[in-house]
Amino acid sequence: MIRFEQVSVQYEGAARPTLSGVDLTVPEGELVLLVGPSGVGKSTLLGAVSGLVPHFTGGTLRGRVTVDGRDTRTHKPRELADLVGTVGQDPLSHFVTDTVEDELAYGMESLGLAPDVMRRRVEETLDLLGLAGLRDRPIATLSGGQQQRVAIGSVLTPHPKVLVLDEPTSALDPAAAEEVLAVLQRLVHDLGTTVLMAEHRLERVVQYADQVVLLPSPDAAPVMGAPADIMAVSPVHPPVVALGRLAGWDPLPLSVRDARRRATELRERLASVEPPPPAPSAPAAPTPLPAAAPVRRGLFGRLRIPAPRSAPEAAVEATTRVEGLGVRRGRVEALRRVTLSFAPGETVALMGRNGAGKSTLLAALVGLVEPTTGTVLVGGRAPHRTHPRDMVRRVGLVPQEPRDLLYADTVAAECAAADTDAGAAAGSCRALVSELLPGVPDDTHPRDLSEGQRLALALAIVLTARPPLLLLDEPTRGLDYAAKARLIRVLRGLAAEGHAIVLATHDVELAAELAHRVVILADGEIVADGPTRQVVVSSPAFAPQTAKILAPQEWLTVTQVRGALEAGA
Structure with missing residues (x-):
């Protein structure tokens, strides 16, 4: 054909x-x-x-x-x-x-x-x-x-x-x-x-x-x-x-059903081992935030912002709270009665069906939509009532469409602008791009990048400013497994430094690798909120492949299984 x-x-x-x-x-x-x-x-x-x-x-x-x-x-x-x-x-x-x-x-x-x-x-x-x-x-x-x-x-x-x-x-x-x-x-x-x-x-x-x-x-x-x-x-x-390669199965299984049929011996080897937490524990207290810049970029464009307050004050205000949030868009009630909090150093995955309200919640956190009912406080301020010049240094949003953040003619120009906007040392953004997206020349036009490469570039631009609250809407869309692994390393490092990270994602494997908590939304309401293992293992829709293969044991990722086997399981 x-x-x-x-x-x-x-x-x-x-x-x-x-x-x-x-x-x-x-x-x-x-x-x-x-x-x-x-x-x-x-x-x-x-x-x-x-x-x-x-x-x-x-x-x-x-x-x-x-x-x-x-x-x-x-x-x-x-x-x-x-x-x-x-x-x-x-x-x-x-x-x-x-x-x-x-x-x-x-x-x-x-x-x-x-x-x-x-x-x-x-x-x-x-x-x-x-x-x-x-x-x-x-x-x-x-x-x-x-x-x-x-x-x-x-x-x-x-x-x-x-x-x-x-x-x-x-x-x-x-x-x-x-x-x-x-x-x-x-x-x-x-x-x-x-x-x-x-x-x-x-x-x-x-x-x-x-x-x-x-x-x-x-x-x-x-x-x-x-x-x-x-x-x-x-x-x-x-x-x-990956699990089949690790266990030495031949031929390799391609489906959960095939893998479960061969996993009896592996489950027996792992039966006496307690699975580790899916993500490193959030720090008890946030690391002091880096000095903010006079200028940075976000969804609101280039904006001049005032000098930062002291690091301790900024750290205290880093906790994000949502109380009884409702958002109506025309005839659609996108969110209702949503109550959540996001602590410094915590990574939270928002999951649920398409149209459940995940992107709307992120938009409310950054101030792009106004609550119909309830309150949202980010850094002690209501986002929709705060001037964008003040809001952009508290929260960074990487939207589903990365082109919204890209306007220069080359990757090098985008990175130089991001360094200037964030007040970061020259080359900071380029180093992030190289970590997330190795091998892309400086003179490449963003429109010549694949969708996944553009997303990685947009992520690097936002991460250069190191916002206390980082919001990511479908951050692995278009990324291969190697690029996803590099992204996970970067986000884990940010969480360890005290940044709160909220991911709206359909990628169950990403949530298993990275999230401390999983929040599941349905029709604008929260139907589950708890530790990642507790929420996803019991969910046929949101359980990762490793959890399905090794159930009822609570292993979430191949990385966890590899660590146990290398330790002598």
């Missing part, structure tokens, strides 16, 4: 090709998973299938890409629209209408399908993706995960032969991700649709793949094979594979 013949892609101004030596065939009616570290060219390879590369992105494509016999060099994306459906990393960039139902119908209108066919397919897609209750909602009012489902639905309605998906589950909660993957399975098995998908959260998808394509680096040719064979050599792999 899809054929790559010695394909290479090099963008204008780039020192080397983003892709090189790609020669492979994607069979019809199979789900093929594309894996590899961030920045190796996965999105470029997907774009070459849909014709976006090079017709939309520019650059030079050498070799030949054909889809069902059509050459993408001579067929522009609109000439492939009836054959290839594409969903990129940023669903907002795809939308052309205002409401959910109109967006699902738009692609079929462009192809001139009959009204009765359009109506039937819209209804089918609303049911398939669980969107029926949102059909009349303005897209702008949906959560990020809901928007992702609408974007997927908009390319399903024309019934393309090929679906190209870039990080399709990255913004979805575990249950919604399973629903989307179940739909993709039905399309592959029942309709013979060919699905080519790139995804970093391999724990969700690898067991569904018919074949896996590994892109080890931009200079190396991809390797294609059976999922278990590729996972045995891949530098990026899910926890179930």
Whole structure:
């Protein structure tokens, strides 16, 4: 169905090709998973299938890409629209209408399908993706995960032969991700649709793949094979594979079910060992905060702020409290009766379904939305009543869309501006970028970075200012496992220094590795709040893979198991 013949892609101004030596065939009616570290060219390879590369992105494509016999060099994306459906990393960039139902119908209108066919397919897609209750909602009012489902639905309605998906589950909660993957399975098995998908959260998808394509680096040719064979050599792999490698299982398991069948001996070895805490204990007292800067940057833009108060005073005010918080957005009650506190040195994961209110809570903490009822105090002040010049030195927010924080022409310029804004020593931001995102040249334009790389750059910019309260909205979206591990090390260091960290995330593995507490929201209310192990082990939706495999023992991560085995378990 899809054929790559010695394909290479090099963008204008780039020192080397983003892709090189790609020669492979994607069979019809199979789900093929594309894996590899961030920045190796996965999105470029997907774009070459849909014709976006090079017709939309520019650059030079050498070799030949054909889809069902059509050459993408001579067929522009609109000439492939009836054959290839594409969903990129940023669903907002795809939308052309205002409401959910109109967006699902738009692609079929462009192809001139009959009204009765359009109506039937819209209804089918609303049911398939669980969107029926949102059909009349303005897209702008949906959560990020809901928007992702609408974007997927908009390319399903024309019934393309090929679906190209870039990080399709990255913004979805575990249950919604399973629903989307179940739909993709039905399309592959029942309709013979060919699905080519790139995804970093391999724990969700690898067991569904018919074949896996590994892109080890931009200079190396991809390797294609059976999922278990590729996972045995891949530098990026899910926890179930990491546990299988650690235990010496052969062949490697790809699903929790397969791993549980082989884990009896491992559970026996670990039975007499007490699992360690999922994260280092929060410090009893915060480390004095670093000197604040005269200028720093946040969601409010460049702002001049006054000199800091004394470190002890700032440290005392670092505790964040939310009492009886309610937030209404139009007809939607996004939050109600929320009471929480976040102490210095504590890392808290906010989890829950898409639309549960996680992002709204972060917005209330930074002052972007005004409470309808209740109070929010950050550093002793109500965020929505505090001037942004005073608020930005108390709290830093990394939003779901990192481009909101990026406006310079190069990575070096972004880092220099971040150092100046934070009053940090020259090179501070660049050192963070190198830690989170090694190997990115200084002269790279942020728009040429992958979604995960842009997120890492935005994180480095906010972390340079070292705010007492750090808010992260889906911080691992688009990050591979190595980048996630580097992020965890940085955030643990900040927590150890007394910074409070609040993560809104669907990444159960991140919560297991990093969080002291987990707060689960549902329909704007808190339904669980407690130590990470206590909350996630008892939850089928939010338990990490290791916990599911080794239950009823309360191991959360492969790192914990490795430590126990090395200690003689």
